[in-house]
Amino acid sequence: MRANDEVAELLEEYADLIAITGGDAFKVRVYEKAARSVAGHPEDISTLDAAGLRGIPNVGKSIALKIEEYLRTGAIHQVEEMRGRIPAGVRRLTRIPTLGPRRAMLLYEELGISSVEQLAAAIEEGALHDLHGFGPKTEENLLHGIELVRTAGRRSTLGDALELAESIVAELSDVPGCERCGYAGSLRRMRDTIGDVDILATSARPADLMAAFSGLPMVEEVIASGPTKTSIRTTKGIQVDLRVVPPDDWGAALQYFTGSKAHNIRTREIAVRAGLKLSEYGLFEVADGGKSGAKIVSRTEEEVYARLGLPWIPPQLREDNGEIEAALRGELPDLVTEDDIRGDLHTHTDLSDGLASLEEMAAAAADRGYAYYAVTDHAPNLYMHRTSDEKMLAQRSRLRELDGTYRGLRLLHGTELNIDPEGGVDWPGDFLAGFDLCVASVHSHFTQPRDAMTRRLIRACENPHVHILGHPTARLIGRRPPIDADLDAVFQACARTGTAVEIDASPDRLDLAAEHIRLARRHGIVFTIDSDAHATPHLDFLRYGVGTAQRGWLSADDVLNTWPLERVRRFLSGPPD
Structure with a gap:
């Protein structure tokens, strides 16, 4: 693990410990911001001196001293002291959705609950009934959150x-x-x-x-x-x-241990029907008594699949979701690759909640060889990001000045709009018309009923200034479940309105998930694969989005940001009148 990640984890833990003990909320936010900045800093912090550490956004003198202490000793004494006052399990309780630090500490002080398992048992036993603020609905939400934490803990x-x-x-x-x-x-x-x-x-x-x-x-x-x-x-x-x-068994072993189990069952069935036997050791003839006879092939996966009468099947498709049938018909898709991506259409700078400047993000995008790059900072309805009309217009002016100056990189000025509970977005149409592209996403009110949530998303898609539906299910893997919406109806609306659907490549999101990509693909809609980067290292997240798109059977032409810029601009301008 990089020193950046180790220190970020400690700073985040310190913020949690301050919150759990009822410390100053401002101090909590300071350490949370510092943790994000350190994790997203492009340089290895172990190589920085004191001045270099203080040059990291949100890292002041006090935090820099703590980082120096960790780099020198492997520990931060304030964190060690606070750990001694609070059982480790109490901090894990705060990872349960809807259970904040203060209530986690209340459970510990009133009932001695210091683990997720103890909390689950206490709910089942009715031990929370007499605690203020822990009604039946809260208990139901906590049980659901506990299951999310347990699942995340195993993976x-x-x-x-x-x-x-x-x-x-x-x-x-x-x-x-x-x-x-x-x-x-x-x-x-x-x-x-x-x-x-x-x-x-x-x-x-x-x-x-x-x-x-x-x-x-x-x-x-x-x-x-x-x-x-x-x-x-x-x-x-x-x-x-x-x-x-053994070297000679590589192909058969790689095929077997890649899986999935369901895919392997299908390939073994094909082997049996051909009078053969397939295992991790190779593809064999069947001798008398059903035992393995002479080995036919095993050195490469391609040889194994070819002997079964199949083309090589990309690992991302091996889930028994129709890939065997498509292979037999010669209809496997030519999957999108990271090399196909020409630009990133959803990223952030320090204008809103990003960690790097416009110039730094543009330079990093140019270093990746992109032809175009969109900056899409949050709009003002998410008040914590402190954006405004004036700040957005100033950013646009600066972006126009920089356009083409980073190895010819073309810069697009966009924004990530917040879809409100009724499906509205941050700005009126005349202001939105000035952006090159608008991503619209759900950032709040995640528990709306299914019908209301579906109408909310469809109304956002029907806004003529919304080009991309961002992280459409709003899930955070292991921390927040997907919103409840009729996605088939939403995808129909996207097809009708010409709205692209995003695959957010952040490994905490990967949203859309592969099964939803396959559902959306049936409607012939256009996708984007975006990093949702909030720091320059986050641009590398794109690889995870590409892998998810491959699992969704997408080819390059299905993905907007594999297209040349001229074609992208035509899509963003909407269908001709």
């Missing part, structure tokens, strides 16, 4: 898992004797969340790989160790399994 975000897997693969690939190394499982299929991380390798010296794996810095515990498989638990609580197979 990692795609971003965390992929960063970990790539780090391990890089380390093991440098071990002498390692011939091939890669990740498999649900991570290779780019699922929204990941359980255990599966690493596969080939080597004639598996013992050396196992020893190197067990000795990695992130290893907290070696769960099990053997000659060809070792399982560890990382300091972040993620289980990682390493399997070492």
Whole structure:
């Protein structure tokens, strides 16, 4: 883990501890903002001196001293002191949606509840009935929130898992004797969340790989160790399994351990019908008595699929959602790739809640080789972001000055509008007409009834100045469930009004999810894949959105920001009269 992430986690924990103990709300916000700034800072903070640390937005002298203490000693003494006053479980209680720090501390002080499990038991036993502010509806919401926390606790975000897997693969690939190394499982299929991380390798010296794996810095515990498989638990609580197979078995093992289980059942059925047997060791002829006979192929996935009469099927599609049938018909999609993306159409700067300036974000976008880039800061109805008409117009003026100056990068001035409970947005039409594009998203009132929420989204799509429906279900993975809306009706409205639907690539969102992308795709609508970046490193989130789009069977032409700028502008200008 980067020093930036380690320090950000500590600052966020300190903010939580201050809130739990009833500390100053302003101080809580200061540390929350500092945590976000440190996590999003593009430089490695371990390389910065005191002046460099104070140059990070929202990091003043006091916080910089705490960061220096951590970099020097591996701890922040104020955090250690507060940890000693509050059970660790109480902080985890604050992760439950609708249960804030003060109420978490109340549960601890009044009932001795210091874990999610204790809270669930107390609700079931009726122990909360006499506590002020904990009525039946609150208890129902808490039980739902507990299930979200439990589910999230068993799985990692795609971003965390992929960063970990790539780090391990890089380390093991440098071990002498390692011939091939890669990740498999649900991570290779780019699922929204990941359980255990599966690493596969080939080597004639598996013992050396196992020893190197067990000795990695992130290893907290070696769960099990053997000659060809070792399982560890990382300091972040993620289980990682390493399997070492003979070089000749790589393709069959990669196909098998990538999964999914349902996809593998289908491929094994095809093998059986052909009088063959498919396993992680290869594709075999069947000998007398049903036992494996001579090995036919196993070295590459392509060989395995070809011998089954199938083209190679991209891992992201291997969920038994029709990919076998499409492969047999020769109708697998040519999936969108990160190289297809020509620009990013939903990003933020420090004008609203971003951490970097317009100039810094534009320069980072140009470094990625983009042809165009949209800045879409929040509109003023989200009052905490302190935007205004005047600030937006000043930003537009500056953006026009910079247009084309970063390696020819074309800059678009946009905004992310807030969809209010009735489906209205922040500005009147004459002001919205001045933007190059408008993203409209739900940021509040997440529990509206289904009919009202559906009308709300459809009305926003019907606004002629709304070009993109942003993170359409408003979910935060493991923290907030999707809104309840008739998405099929919403997608019909998007098709009718020419509104694009976003795949928000933030690993905490990945919204739309793959199953909703497949539903929307039937209506022939246009999608965008956007980073929703609030700092320059967040531009890298795009890869997660691309993986999600691939799981949704999207090709490049389905995605607005793979198009040339002229075609994008025609889409944004709407259909001809």
